[in-house]
Amino acid sequence: MNQTPEQRLAALGISLPELTAPRGSFVTYVRSGKTIYLSGKGAPLRPAGVPVPKVGAEVSVADARQCAREVAIYLLAAMKEALGGFENLRQLVKVFGMVNATPDFTEHTEVINGASDLFVDVLGAEKGSHARSAVGVGSLPKGFAVEIEAIVEQV
Template sequence: MSPEQRLAALGLALPTVTTPRGNFDAWVLDGHTLYLSGKGSPLREDMDSVPKVGREISAAQARGHAREVGLHLIATMQQALGDLSRVQRVVKVLGMVNATPDFMQHTEVVNGCSDLLVEVFGEAGRHARSAVGVGSLPRGFAVEIEAIVRVKD
């Protein structure tokens, strides 16, 4: 089953890739390596306050944010490659969680993205990963995630 077929089976549609709000690109393809810029939790756009994980939102809610970010990363892969079947392997994911100092469930939050990548790409979606807590993120995002992907010709 292709990644596009897996997305359809999951009932997921890829969102529109937005233009970065700065002097950088959403993605860079260098040979067989696709670098995806950090993407913030899109659900943030609908919130009135800065969501601090462990205070305003729970780990479970932030996990939903991370899953949504994963969907945006996949949409960016689609834009960059034209065909998600060109993804050979998701190599590395870095997840940053805007959390209170005593929050300790960063890995559970970023699992929202990691689980989606495996659901869509199978074993090729398994990756090395870091999940870290930060004091703030751009635009008040609860979660920001970036990825490195190995690409087939």
Template sequence: MTANHRLRELDLHLPAVVKPRGNFRAYVVAGSMLYLSGKGAPVREGNGPVPKVGAEVTVAEAQAHARDVGLYLLALIQEALGSLDRVTRVVKVFGMVNATPDFTSHTEVINGCSDLFVAVLGERGEHARSAIGVGSLPKGFAVEIEAVVEFA
């Protein structure tokens, strides 16, 4: 079954890819490896205080943000490779959670992205992973996730 078929089956749609705002690339291809820059999901509008996971943002809400980031990363893979079916393995996922100092459910949050990769790519979506808490992320992101993908 193709990855696009799985997306349709799961009623998921890849978002539009936007050009990064800065002097970097959204992804870099090196040999048979695809390196995806960190992508985040904002949890606030305007200039108010940044909500923290573990306080104003629940684990379930942050997990949904991680899933949204995962969809965007899949869109980047699609753009870079022309097809998600060229993925031979998601090698590594690195997830950062904008959390309160006492928060300890970082892995549950990043599962939103990891579970999506496996749902869409099957065994090829299984990966090594790190999930950490940070004191802040750009633009009020609840999570930021980057990935390394092997392709053929």
């Protein structure tokens, strides 16, 4: 029997968070026809004055991968709201992941797999498989270890 995304989330012990208002002059998502663009979301938040750690130095691949998974949970909540329910998802089209990493770090794909794997686990292979980019950057807002955005198509 095929499970719904909600059933898969429950089986994984995941509750989707309430969406928070963006901190800036942008919105959580924008619809253009049947395509929905989800704004980038980062994790984890760092208190002001706390030094920004880098993936590949102070932050391990495993910890950064967990950050990517946390971002994916938030993006699933945004996706569900934007679509009016997961039953209206045709396809997760594209994921773009950024990793706040040291210049010599090369495991960006392993980090962003934390999000990609969860998307497939929750949405299923047919609707959750997606094109993707995973890149390293010199810094991210608020000292995030990762930031991820996504594009989805509505039925």
